[in-house]
Amino acid sequence: MHRRICTALLLALVVVIAPVVVHAGEAKPGAKATAKVMPLGGSKVGGTIVFRQLDHGVEITADITGLSPGSHGFHVHEFGDCSAPDGSSAGPHFNPGGAPHAGPDAKQAHAGDYGNLVADAQGHATLKLVSHRIAVGTGPEGVVGRSVIVHEKEDDLVTQPTGNAGGRIGCGLIELEGGTTVPVRKP
Numbered sequence: 726m727h728r729r730i731c732t733a734l735l736l737a738l739v740v741v742i743a744p745v746v747v748h749a750g751e752a753k754p755g756a757k758a759t760a761k762v763m764p765l766g767g768s769k770v771g772g773t774i775v776f777r778q779l780d781h782g783v784e785i786t787a788d789i790t791g792l793s794p795g796s797h798g799f800h801v802h803e804f805g806d807c808s809a810p811d812g813s814s815a816g817p818h819f820n821p822g823g824a825p826h827a828g829p830d831a832k833q834a835h836a837g838d839y840g841n842l843v844a845d846a847q848g849h850a851t852l853k854l855v856s857h858r859i860a861v862g863t864g865p866e867g868v869v870g871r872s873v874i875v876h877e878k879e880d881d882l883v884t885q886p887t888g889n890a891g892g893r894i895g896c897g898l899i900e901l902e903g904g905t906t907v908p909v910r911k912p
């Protein structure tokens with residue numbers, strides 16, 4: 726009798742909890758999200774940044790054009806809002822861990838810190854790296870619904886909290902492929 730009640734309770738619990746776990750939005754390997762980078766404030770910056778969930782970490786692939794030759798900081802920023810002409814609507818670097826700003830290989834860094842895109846003489850930059858601080862989902866480490874910002878200047882990986890990377894010249898909402906994306910807005 727008791728055992729039956731326990732089983733029923735357990736089943737009820739699973740039915741109630743399971744959808745909550747799924748909706749927490751944690752990423753499945755193979756999940757993919759893309760940011761189509763659009764110019765800000767009269768720049769000519771464009772291109773795509775793809776986030777692909779691996780078993781451990783997220784592979785980030787960037788292909789950006791319209792840059793001045795040299796290094797340009799780029800980060801995931803907290804809000805998926807590229808509406809301000811200066812990109813300020815995207816908010817600060819995505820930093821759910823409350824870490825200091827640094828480079829992607831540092832022991833501690835913002836989840837959104839990826840160093841620099843290095844553009845050639847034609848203003849074209851490509852980059853591939855794996856981050857262990859983010860997920861392709863909408864959970865606490867999730868980047869879906871946030872934004873990518875490309876900066877005017879080099880990220881020095883030291884200056885707090887921005888890396889002194891200057892103005893925001895490109896912005897793109899990170900959108901889940903094959904799903905819906907609700908942009909994360911400033912509360």
Ligand SMILES: [Cu+2]
Pocket residue numbers: 798799800801802818874875876890
């Ligand atoms: Cu930035």
